[in-house]
Amino acid sequence: xxxxxxxxxxxxxxxxxxxxxxxxxxxxxxxxxxxxxxxxxxxxxxxxxxxxxxxxxxxxxxxxxxxxxxxxxxxxxxxxxxxxxxxxxxxxxxxxxxxxxxxxxxxxxxxxxxxxxxxxxxxxxxxxxxxxxxxxxxxxxxxxxxxxxxxxxxxxxxxxxxxxxxxxxxxxxxxxxxxxxxxxxxxxxxxxxxxxxxxxxxxxxxxxxxxxxxxxxxxxxxxxxxxxxxxxxxxxxxxxxxxxxxxxxxxxxxxxxxxxxxxxxxxxxxxxxxxx
Numbered sequence: 001x002x003x004x005x006x007x008x009x010x011x012x013x014x015x016x017x018x019x020x021x022x023x024x025x026x027x028x029x030x031x032x033x034x035x036x037x038x039x040x041x042x043x044x045x046x047x048x049x050x051x052x053x054x055x056x057x058x059x060x061x062x063x064x065x066x067x068x069x070x071x072x073x074x075x076x077x078x079x080x081x082x083x084x085x086x087x088x089x090x091x092x093x094x095x096x097x098x099x100x101x102x103x104x105x106x107x108x109x110x111x112x113x114x115x116x117x118x119x120x121x122x123x124x125x126x127x128x129x130x131x132x133x134x135x136x137x138x139x140x141x142x143x144x145x146x147x148x149x150x151x152x153x154x155x156x157x158x159x160x161x162x163x164x165x166x167x168x169x170x171x172x173x174x175x176x177x178x179x180x181x182x183x184x185x186x187x188x189x190x191x192x193x194x195x196x197x198x199x200x201x202x203x204x205x206x207x208x209x210x211x212x213x214x215x216x217x218x219x220x221x222x223x224x225x226x227x228x229x230x231x232x233x234x235x236x237x238x239x240x241x242x243x244x245x246x247x248x249x250x251x252x253x254x255x256x257x258x259x260x261x262x263x264x265x266x267x268x269x270x271x272x273x274x275x276x
Contacts, residue, residue, distance in 0.1 A: 066154020
């Protein structure tokens, strides 16, 4: 689980970075550029060792679902919600991982796995604090649920792909997932293109960091890590990011938390991991 833990820590910073480093930047542009940067980076790796590259349309489709469609809905939610609440609303990802496992992998989740997922959901819910505009709240919530669904489905599909293609080198073929992501995000970007877009140096640095590190290396390590755990552990690990992101929002980005609900949530996460 070390890969998933490291990436969870890395991604926990992204919520605040996007909220405050890309404020006012069109969401479809952010999704598109992050995908393009990661695609160019991994394409250079594929070209470097082209003999280990093998085109597979399934990888393109998985990338379109797991990264592309997820980004389209996820980034849009920043127009409606604060960073900590976006992190909290990923609470339902374990449910979608469980459902995808049942329908795609025909893998049932054990009683301990169900117990752990329930504890994670309770813990994540306890960490929700402050009240936002009801309209924005529900629009943001719905957007995040779509993002959770596509991200969870893509993870399970990637595990299934690896079972049948275990001999293929993941690193040299990972560019294909970002090809799929780029194709999807480009459609939404060009449908909503903003000719008056102006980027500051902070915006540019943030996009490069997110594209190369959070998106590029983050998704590579996450997908490698998910191959090393069961689907029930994967479901729980999808919510590890929530307490870390909430702490980052408090200590780094100055958002407020309620310790009376936050720390009981941490206890739920602890027992969830113990159950596995």
